[in-house]
Amino acid sequence: MHALCRCIPGVLRGRVLASCTMRGLLPILSVLGVLSVLPSAAASQAPPRDPDNEEPTVSEAPLPPPGRADLDALAKLRTRAETSGFQATGSYQETIDFLKQLAAHFPQMYLGFFGSSGQGRPLPFVVVSKEKAFTGRKAQRLPKPIVLIQNGIHAGEIEGKDASLMLLRELGEGKHREILDEVTLVIVPIYNVDGHERVSPYNRPNQNGPSAGMGFRTTSDGLDLNRDFLKLSSEEARSLVALITSWRPHLHVDDHVTDGVDMDWTLTWFYAEAPQIAAPVDAWMRAHLPAALAATEKDGFRTGPYVDLIDRNDPSKGFSSWVAQPRYSSGYLPLRNRPSVLVEMHSYKPYEQRVRGNRSFLLHLLREVARDPKTLLRAVAEAEEAEVALGRPDAAPSEVALVYEESQEADSIRFPVYAGAAKTSVVTGQPLYQFQRGKVQEITVPWFHKPRVTKTLPRPRGYLVLPGWPQIEQRLRWQGLRVEKLTAPADLDVEAIRVAKPKYAESPYQGLTRVTAEVTRTPEKRTIPAGALWVPADQPDFEVAVQLLEPDAADSLLSWGLLSTVFEQKEYMEPRVLEAWAAEKLKTDRQAAAAWNEALQDEKFAADPIARYRWWFQRTPYLDPMVGLVPVFRAMKAPVLKTLPWR
Ligand SMILES: [Zn+2]
Numbered sequence: 001m002h003a004l005c006r007c008i009p010g011v012l013r014g015r016v017l018a019s020c021t022m023r024g025l026l027p028i029l030s031v032l033g034v035l036s037v038l039p040s041a042a043a044s045q046a047p048p049r050d051p052d053n054e055e056p057t058v059s060e061a062p063l064p065p066p067g068r069a070d071l072d073a074l075a076k077l078r079t080r081a082e083t084s085g086f087q088a089t090g091s092y093q094e095t096i097d098f099l100k101q102l103a104a105h106f107p108q109m110y111l112g113f114f115g116s117s118g119q120g121r122p123l124p125f126v127v128v129s130k131e132k133a134f135t136g137r138k139a140q141r142l143p144k145p146i147v148l149i150q151n152g153i154h155a156g157e158i159e160g161k162d163a164s165l166m167l168l169r170e171l172g173e174g175k176h177r178e179i180l181d182e183v184t185l186v187i188v189p190i191y192n193v194d195g196h197e198r199v200s201p202y203n204r205p206n207q208n209g210p211s212a213g214m215g216f217r218t219t220s221d222g223l224d225l226n227r228d229f230l231k232l233s234s235e236e237a238r239s240l241v242a243l244i245t246s247w248r249p250h251l252h253v254d255d256h257v258t259d260g261v262d263m264d265w266t267l268t269w270f271y272a273e274a275p276q277i278a279a280p281v282d283a284w285m286r287a288h289l290p291a292a293l294a295a296t297e298k299d300g301f302r303t304g305p306y307v308d309l310i311d312r313n314d315p316s317k318g319f320s321s322w323v324a325q326p327r328y329s330s331g332y333l334p335l336r337n338r339p340s341v342l343v344e345m346h347s348y349k350p351y352e353q354r355v356r357g358n359r360s361f362l363l364h365l366l367r368e369v370a371r372d373p374k375t376l377l378r379a380v381a382e383a384e385e386a387e388v389a390l391g392r393p394d395a396a397p398s399e400v401a402l403v404y405e406e407s408q409e410a411d412s413i414r415f416p417v418y419a420g421a422a423k424t425s426v427v428t429g430q431p432l433y434q435f436q437r438g439k440v441q442e443i444t445v446p447w448f449h450k451p452r453v454t455k456t457l458p459r460p461r462g463y464l465v466l467p468g469w470p471q472i473e474q475r476l477r478w479q480g481l482r483v484e485k486l487t488a489p490a491d492l493d494v495e496a497i498r499v500a501k502p503k504y505a506e507s508p509y510q511g512l513t514r515v516t517a518e519v520t521r522t523p524e525k526r527t528i529p530a531g532a533l534w535v536p537a538d539q540p541d542f543e544v545a546v547q548l549l550e551p552d553a554a555d556s557l558l559s560w561g562l563l564s565t566v567f568e569q570k571e572y573m574e575p576r577v578l579e580a581w582a583a584e585k586l587k588t589d590r591q592a593a594a595a596w597n598e599a600l601q602d603e604k605f606a607a608d609p610i611a612r613y614r615w616w617f618q619r620t621p622y623l624d625p626m627v628g629l630v631p632v633f634r635a636m637k638a639p640v641l642k643t644l645p646w647r
Contacts (some may be wrong), residue, residue, distance in 0.1 A: 007267030023324040063108070063130050063181070066174050070105040070213050074172050077101055081162040083209070088212035090165075092121060092197055097191055097294035098165055099126060107174035108180060110134040115239025118220045120301070121193040123239055126164075126328045128171055128185040131308045134473050135480075136247035139184045145369055145376045146184045146248035149362060150240070150329070153225045153256070155195035155215030158379035159345050160255025163359035164189055176363065182370035186247055191240060206259035209351035226254075227510050229332035230547060231562065232478045244336070245480030250346045250380045251339055251369060251424045254329040255358060258344035261307050261315065262435035264416035266349050266357040267296060270306040270321050270330060270342040276451040277334040277402045278383030284376055285339050288368045295364035301357035302416065305449060306344050315417045318446030323406045324553045326547045331404075335543040339385035341365070384540035391537025393461055400546050402553050410446035417441055434553065455552065457521075460537060461638045462582040464494065466533035466631035471562045472549070476535060479544050479647065484534040484643035489527050496524045499551050499558065502567045513561040519552045526633065534643055549632045569627050571616050592619065 066074070079098060080090030090098065101110045108130055113122035128341050133139040139146050151160030164187050170176060171185075179185065190196045196215035203216050219234055228237035244252075257267060271289070274282035293303045311317040323341075324331030333340035343361060345354040369376055390398050419441040425432035464486075465472050476483050499517040535545045551558035558566075573581075586593045599615060600606045617623060 014315045025291075031489075038575060051151070063177065065104070066172065073105045073171060074102070074169055077169055079162055081351070081355060082166075082413065084210070084212065086210060086350070086355060086615065088210050089162055089214060089351075091199075092190060092193055093163065095165070095602050096124060099124065099168075099189065102165075102168055102172055105290050106168075108132060109168065109172065114243045115235065117192075118235050119194045121197075123191070123193060123236065124189055125243065126168065126185075126187045126189065128168065128180065128187075130180045132509075135182060136243075139186075140248060142184060143374075144182055144184055145250040145373050146186060146247055147251045147253070147366060147369055147382075148186045148188070148244070148247065149253045149255070150188045150191055151194055151255045152188075152190040152192055152215070153254060153329070155190065155192040155198075155218055156207065156219045157255070157257035158190075158196070158210075158214055159257065159351065159354040159358045160185075160343065160362075161189045162355045163255070163362055166359050167362055170363075171241075173387060176367065178370045179366045183366055184624075185366065186243075187238070188243075192217075192219060192225050192236065197624070201433070204347070207257060207347040209352075210289065221511075223510060226329060227327045229329060230475075230479075230544070231510075231512075231557065231560050232475060233510065233512075236351075238478050241479060243371045245250050249338060250376050251341070251365075252333045253341045253343060253362065253365065254345045257343070257347045257354065258306065259347040260419045261309055261319075262348055262420075262437055263307065263346070264300040264302050264418070264440045265304040266346050266353060267303045267361055268306045268344045268346065269293070269303065269361075270324075270344070270449075271339055272324055272330055272334045273449065273451060275453055276323065276331070277339060278379075278386065280382040280386075280647075281334075281337060281339050281378040283378040285341075288372065289341070289374070291371075292361060292364040292368045296357065296361045296369070299357075299360040299364075301353070301360055303361070304415070305344065307415075310446075313422045313431055315420075315433070316445060317416065318410065318441055318448070319415070320406060321449035323404050323451045325404075326544075326553075332544075333546060336541045337387055338380055348580040360553065371552060371608040375475075378415045387540050387542060388538050390459060391461065391539065391542050393538070395538075398459045400459040400543065401453040401456050402546070402550055403453070404451040405454045406448055407450040407452040408448070409450055410448045412444050413447040415443050415447075416443045417443060457546075457550065457635065458638055460495070460634040462534055462536040462635050463545060464492070464633040464635060464639075465530050465533040465535065465549075466633075467529065467533070469631050471557055472631070473533065475548055475557065476533065476545070479541070479548070481535060481541060481545055482539045483646040484536070484641070484645045486528060486530050486532045486534060486641055486643055488642040489529050490639060491525065491527050492633075492635065492638075492642050493637060494524060494526055494528070495521045495636055496526065497551060497630040497632060497634065498628045499530070499566060500628050502564070504561070504564075510560075511619065513564070514559060515561050515564055515567075517551065517567070518560065523636075528633065532647060534639075534641055551630055563630070566626070566628060566630060570621065572625060573622055575613065575618065578613065578616055578620070581620055585616075585619070 014032050080094050082557040095375055103109050110127040112125055115123045116123050117302040133142055139381050195218055197214040198216040201213040203214055223234045228234050232238045267328055271285055296303050306321045307319045308322055309319050324333055326332045330340050330342045345358055418437055419439040420435040422431040422433045427517055453555045498520050502515050502517045545551045548557055557563050605611050
């Protein structure tokens, strides 16, 4: 595996991929709009106070220029990265202190907290809003896009934080006013705050600084947050998804660092293209990302798409830019019809170059949004409206995509890789490609980056979830989906989903045992009990439900092993009890006797006592009908239901 520090080990097209995508006291500054979607006991008991009802509505007042005293104070404010000559990055507390000082002199900036980490650190976020729209609901009332920049999901890859702090200071100083005029900016300076505080110079073997050390990749209990967007095993991911639900940003940026190949690009990028993302959003990205990249290049930072070499010993065979599953930010945000730009700074460049390159790109991307804000608003709105329309009770039948893979179709690209040659490794004795850093060799290579749909399903009108499955209920709640609860039983035509022949992974992944199984869907008449949940398809985030609930989706709850009890037979029939039942049946049921005699013609079967036991057991009324039945039914026609809102 060529990239030890990168973020996405997985197997695609027969080769290993590795890439770098990815309690306690809630402070007074917490945004109550976020709390309203947090899965806390308090939230489920009583509706939280709505700050939007108590605060004056936002205004479009012209922005006064910062005063002299504020400018003087801001000019003196320096990050730890700057004061250390980019040999260090600030701690959590230093970062909070910097942001507090900034907020004291920058009235359009707000520092809040959107949850807490496993170790109890408050999770900070910053809002920059000319109108002081510091809650998601208020910001959504404004006719301007909301951009969410997320840093430090892998806390050792932290240039996005230092870049964001510099950018925030510049905004406070009154620079880049077009951004404040046209954009509401939300920044998560450090997402994985516990990993951020586990500092060592030895956390990132393939990364050039900061030399004083950097944070660690995972949470304190070993979870990679850039695998947790859908299953939400961590406090941190539940909080971030609640923040996304509360603010519904129109554009998301996820800052990382990558390695694996040595080349001249300082910044690499990726985003999920259509059909993985809705066509209008893809069109916005195609129209605007190139301008932001070109401006970054003008600032002196070479940029290119994210690189995963097809053959690690031969760059001329080209590279892939990968397809993101919903466990990653890049695969998750598209399910919610918003673009997510993955930024991967190149790990062998000096830290200062990485921070300044990251800042340059963030600035130019924000300027690009500000240059044409209405187009981004419209693209996301169109994508959401289309999703809702496809799920309406009277909509024409359509398909929903279940699985995306990389297309075999490649473009050609000029690749400024460093020259090199394969030499025999002293470690493995095998050929190992060695790069000559700085010696650029521009070559034209194939570039694989297009997703294709490899499995679709007829789109249901919604899902019915049997009561008593907390693993499912929690995710529906945490993902902020619109859900109703049946107040009376309903006799319905549904599609039942059954799973069989599970294959469990040999080793755990993210602490879970992943599983694949054969999946069948059959039309059935069933009585769905009161207390069951109804997840209607006419909602903008419906594809989140699809990916959670359809068992053959890559990151479904079943795939993550969170529903593996469905495979387990809980009662067994004593052989002597079965013996009596079978003997009686052979005497009294001619059809059964004939079928048994026919089965025994198969010598292999006749010689297999377990198969013979199963043959009979499956014909008894003691077989549990819940074994293999996924507790989720697909409603292919709009059902008539008596329901109440669930939350
Ligand atoms: Zn990463």
